[in-house]
Amino acid sequence: MTGGQTAAALVTGANKGIGLEIVRQLSEKFSGTVYLTARDEHRGQEAAKYLQHDGRKNVQFLRMDVTDKKSIETARDFIKKSHGGLDVLINNAGIFVKTEGSMQDMMQRPPTPEALADTIATNFTGLLDVCKVMFPILRPHARVVNVSSSLGTLARMKSPELTHKLTAETLTVDELEKILADYVKSGLDEKSGYPVGGFGPYAMSKIGVTALTRVLQRDLAEDQSRPDMVINACCPGYVATDLNNNMGHLTVKQGADTPVYLATLKDGDIPRGQFVKQRKVLNWVESEGDLKATM
Numbered sequence: 001m002t003g004g005q006t007a008a009a010l011v012t013g014a015n016k017g018i019g020l021e022i023v024r025q026l027s028e029k030f031s032g033t034v035y036l037t038a039r040d041e042h043r044g045q046e047a048a049k050y051l052q053h054d055g056r057k058n059v060q061f062l063r064m065d066v067t068d069k070k071s072i073e074t075a076r077d078f079i080k081k082s083h084g085g086l087d088v089l090i091n092n093a094g095i096f097v098k099t100e101g102s103m104q105d106m107m108q109r110p111p112t113p114e115a116l117a118d119t120i121a122t123n124f125t126g127l128l129d130v131c132k133v134m135f136p137i138l139r140p141h142a143r144v145v146n147v148s149s150s151l152g153t154l155a156r157m158k159s160p161e162l163t164h165k166l167t168a169e170t171l172t173v174d175e176l177e178k179i180l181a182d183y184v185k186s187g188l189d190e191k192s193g194y195p196v197g198g199f200g201p202y203a204m205s206k207i208g209v210t211a212l213t214r215v216l217q218r219d220l221a222e223d224q225s226r227p228d229m230v231i232n233a234c235c236p237g238y239v240a241t242d243l244n245n246n247m248g249h250l251t252v253k254q255g256a257d258t259p260v261y262l263a264t265l266k267d268g269d270i271p272r273g274q275f276v277k278q279r280k281v282l283n284w285v286e287s288e289g290d291l292k293a294t295m
């Protein structure tokens, strides 16, 4: 940072749920401004006001819909102009497209093509677009956190060939985008080897997010001009929010802990490009564990 500039952090999908709590916890630990972003102006303003009245004076609202590239660019331009760069980015926004019935029903029923496409558009493509637009203004020592999910375990992939591609050390962003685009085209074909059932699109989107995190860490590490930029993926645990009809057994306070921990990592021997849960690095590539009960 040059003289007069102040630090900036940005959290997506932060008007409620885990995102709102991430902003609250981060605003206590972060010395600059924390931008609470939301796709809906009113919901976002109200959420920011709620935290400001609660004493979080360094919280500001910015409108940003992760599926609307123009809104991401507008937010980027504002931060660049006001702060000169970005120090923390938490990609939290996410959806699970619900259908009628219980979670158990939803799990068993195949998704509609629209649900599949919308889920990938928000959870994977939207997150990737945020990274593409915001990464050029990341400052040295920036911390990026992608809120993924244990449901995005490779154990759900039924195609060894796809699993191999997703975990290859040479995987590129372009190749990963192609895998997800192919999934949008043929994800409903059970023979294709993608995760099946009503949670399939959500699981596939989060598999994409965790794979992307590994690729992006490699790319960030190669940037000699901006040392020590770190990105990690995490699972917040099964948290009671609107996403799961408040069925989760954890509170938002517990769910926000790991994302905020990763966003405030000091330099040194820290996780880089990892999948982290409860502040612990898990082996996403070799893990056989399908951590059920976690959205």
Ligand SMILES: NC(=O)c1ccc[n+]([C@@H]2O[C@H](COP(=O)([O-])OP(=O)(O)OC[C@H]3O[C@@H](n4cnc5c(N)ncnc54)[C@H](OP(=O)(O)O)[C@@H]3O)[C@@H](O)[C@H]2O)c1
Binding pocket: 012, 013, 014, 015, 016, 017, 018, 019, 038, 039, 040, 043, 064, 065, 066, 067, 092, 093, 094, 095, 122, 126, 147, 148, 149, 150, 235, 236, 237, 238, 239, 240, 241, 242, 243, 244, 248, 294, 295
């Ligand atoms: N809850 C869990 O058990 C659990 C477990 C593992 C991972 N996660 C992940 O944690 C993250 C937060 O989920 P949550 O449980 O807090 O769910 P939530 O309460 O439903 O909150 C989701 C947030 O994302 C926002 N959002 C959705 N689409 C958006 C878009 N296009 N642009 C910007 N914001 C958008 C929502 O805004 P609106 O209010 O406008 O809809 C809302 O603020 C998600 O990525 C989710 O997949 C949750």
